[in-house]
Amino acid sequence: MVKLYGFPSTTCTRFVALICKEKNIPYELIHVNLAKGEQKQPAFTAIQPFGQIPYIDDEGFILYESRAIARYLIKKYPNEGTPLIPSDPKAEALFEQAASIEAFNFTAFVAPIIAEKVFNPYFGLPPNEERVSELLASLLPKLDAYDFILSKQKYLAGDSVTLADLAHLPYGTAFYELGADFAEVFDSRPNLVRWWKDISNRPAWLAVKDGA
The missing domain is CATH 3.40.30.10 (Glutaredoxin)
Structure with missing residues (x-):
């Protein structure tokens, strides 16, 4: 184990x-x-x-x-559960592309927002709202690109869920639950929110969402 x-x-x-x-x-x-x-x-x-x-x-x-x-x-464990990383070279390349999108166009902006809005208050520090606004302003056009990509396919790497999609869940959930203004960032983009509702309701995530 x-x-x-x-x-x-x-x-x-x-x-x-x-x-x-x-x-x-x-x-x-x-x-x-x-x-x-x-x-x-x-x-x-x-x-x-x-x-x-x-x-x-x-x-x-x-x-x-x-x-x-x-x-x-x-x-x-390639044959257990959901595949998550394709083995075909072209499909794997599209997965790697999607993984880079997650790391550099989503988490790079969302993680510091969560640090300001969640982690700082937890340690008794006030959030830097100016920095949050700057990060959010940088994130919004990235999410427009997400909406465009997801208008053409079900998931970020194609029509099968991959690790690149699931990697959004921990920070993305914290972001979405910050309040109505933050949820609206997802909800106002129809293809993005369709994708988000799909991955955020997967049984595996619901099982660990509130604690590993």
Whole structure:
């Protein structure tokens, strides 16, 4: 059984748990207490030198960085659950294109918005609303491009769901739930919101949405 070292509610821990659910991979969550700073203790950084979660222990094979973990699990269990990474070279290239879109045209803007609006208040810091506005202004044309892409196909890499689609879920859900003004960013783009409702209602995500 894969051992997942993380914290149940964090975005990256839930992302790895999501992939385990999609691939029908049993996992054991090993709770890392962030409030006590366990991720910064020598015993932890000896394994994950950046002091970040999550990492996995797969029968002695240690791996960190959630995107790397997701790819590893998908490729190790190609015939289990949802495929998520195509094997055909052209289809895989389209997947890689979609994965880059997610990383550099979505998460690069949404993650810092969540940091300002969710993480800062959690630690007693006020959000920098000016920065949020700037990030949002940069994000909106990116989402117009999403809407255009999704007007032609069901998912970002074609007509089958891939890891590139699912990678949007942890930060995208936090963004969508910030309030009506943020939800409207998705809802006002018909192809984007159709896609979003599809992926955000997948049983695997609903199983880990509130905690890995």
